[in-house]
Amino acid sequence: MLGLLLAVGCSQTVMVPVDTTEQERHALAPTLGIDESILDLTMSAIVMWQDATGGLYQPDTHIGCDGTETFCIREVPGMLGQCLGPDDTGVFNGCCDSKNHEIRLSESMFLDEKISTLAHELGHSLGLGHGTDGLMAANRDHGERHSPCIDQTTLDAFAARFGADPGTLGVTCYDEDVRSEMLSQLDEMR
Numbered sequence: 001m002l003g004l005l006l007a008v009g010c011s012q013t014v015m016v017p018v019d020t021t022e023q024e025r026h027a028l029a030p031t032l033g034i035d036e037s038i039l040d041l042t043m044s045a046i047v048m049w050q051d052a053t054g055g056l057y058q059p060d061t062h063i064g065c066d067g068t069e070t071f072c073i074r075e076v077p078g079m080l081g082q083c084l085g086p087d088d089t090g091v092f093n094g095c096c097d098s099k100n101h102e103i104r105l106s107e108s109m110f111l112d113e114k115i116s117t118l119a120h121e122l123g124h125s126l127g128l129g130h131g132t133d134g135l136m137a138a139n140r141d142h143g144e145r146h147s148p149c150i151d152q153t154t155l156d157a158f159a160a161r162f163g164a165d166p167g168t169l170g171v172t173c174y175d176e177d178v179r180s181e182m183l184s185q186l187d188e189m190r
Helices: 022-028 037-054 111-127 142-146 150-164 176-189
Strands: 003-008 012-017 029-032 060-063 071-077 094-097 102-106
Touching: 022 176, 037 060, 037 071, 037 111, 037 150, 037 176, 060 176, 094 111, 102 111, 111 142
Parallel strands: 029 060, 029 071, 071 102
Antiparallel strands: 003 012, 094 102
16 A cells, blocks of 8 residues: 655654545545534544544544534534434434534533543544444443543454554543643644
């Protein structure tokens, strides 16, 4: 695979594939409009994906939705009764609706659960489907929903989807480093 070396951060170098399709490049650098009321939560999930993918995922973010974004990320009242289609049943904490270019998040969750749900929905926006375990599992257990992590299974699916070198990817959980990076990016946005 042809690639381009790209310096990310202070000293990290990652291999960025250059033979991806236009749709794949668009998925790795979407424009995200973010509801200000969940800006810090959404940016936390974004930073987790940036770190986990070694900088391959680099969305362009802005506050609010103005119609120019690939996805508008917003919070909605209550639980979501339907999400992707007629076969879906039950209630959902979040939804990645590609048809309407929205990621919707239920306001009826704890904060750490919201970060995990946003990271899950961002995974869907990257074209990842539901897995049997980890972040992309549809029926994650209580602990997984309250301990936001982008796990190895999810990274393996990401690597397969985008042809990424698994050596550039790393399991990332919400922690002080993610929080610090999120706050730094928020300062730049405002």
